[in-house]
Amino acid sequence: MGTTAAEQLLALTPERRPEIPETLNGTLRLDAYENGWTQHWYLTVTDQHVEVSRSADDADLVVRAHRTVFDRMAAGQLRAAAAMLRNDLTVEGDMRLFVVFRRIFPGKAGARHPREAARQVAAEPNSGRDVRR
Template identity: 60%
Template sequence: MGATVEQYLQRLDDGRRPDLPDSTVGTLRLDVRSDGCTDHWYLRVCDQHVQVTRSADDADLVVRADRWVFDSMVSGELHPGAAMLRNELTMQGDMRLLLVLRRIFAGPAGARHPRELGRAALAARPATAVQEGRS
């Protein structure tokens, strides 16, 4: 198994993250439940930077789930939106920050956006095949 949510968040650097929208500003608190205890992780997002601390302070978006759910998101095995729809995690607050959570837990290594795959497939097709498809 890959990194746990604790290991991942501890290594999450405070450097610029160009994958985050530059206009996004907000705070997230991740409540990670395990063995009857809850660990709190506080993420402050501003100017494409994510600062991680351990705190139970109020946040714009609070996400609660069992440790295995967060560990699965870190490894790319589980998408935050899918976990929410299956009621494996709950969210309270500014749901727009779900986009930030999706980008922080980006998915499996080597994953590509479907649009990138489509563009690559079109670029690989011969020009005549593309023109024939338009007629």
Template identity: 60%
Template sequence: MGTTAAQYLQQFDAGRRANLAETTAGTLRLDIRGDGCTDHWYLTVADQHVQINRSADDADLVVRADRTIFDQMANGEMHLATALLRNELVVQGDLRLLTLLRRIFPGPAGARHPRELGRAALEGRAAVDDRGVRP
């Protein structure tokens, strides 16, 4: 296995995140269970910035799961929605903030945004002439 969730969160760049909506703000607490204890990570999101620290303070959204689930999410091996549908994540609070978590953790290796695929398809069509033949 690659990076653990703890390593990923410790190394997280607190700089501007263009993939986060400018108007979205809130706090999230990740409760990562494993080895008989629970690690708490507190994320504050505002103005497209994410600050992460270790705290068990109350948050707008609390997400609980086993360490293996968070580790898989940190490596892009598990999508947040998949974990939710499998009942491997427990969430409590403002569910609108769940999309932030999906954007904070990486996607699968080699994944491309749907807009990129659409642009590539349009470029492929543009390369076809009037007779339907590619030059």
């Protein structure tokens, strides 16, 4: 399956993350359950920085799912919003922090932001041609 959610969270560094809104601060707890036990991950978001630790402390937003759901998100096979709509993932608390959660895990392999794709097409020779496939 590739990267697990635990590996993805452990790899997060406390560097600045410009994709997180500047005014968004708070705490998230990710509860990954499996076989009668729960693994807790605690994320603190401050000034576009995310710090990760292991704790079951109260948080502004709590996201609960089976470990395989988190692993599928970490592998880019499942989007957080889709998992929530299918009730594979439950969310309780300050939904503004869901933005941070969604941006922690990558999208599908090879996926690009639409602006990035448009810039690439514009930079190519003959960029006026029809590039639909």
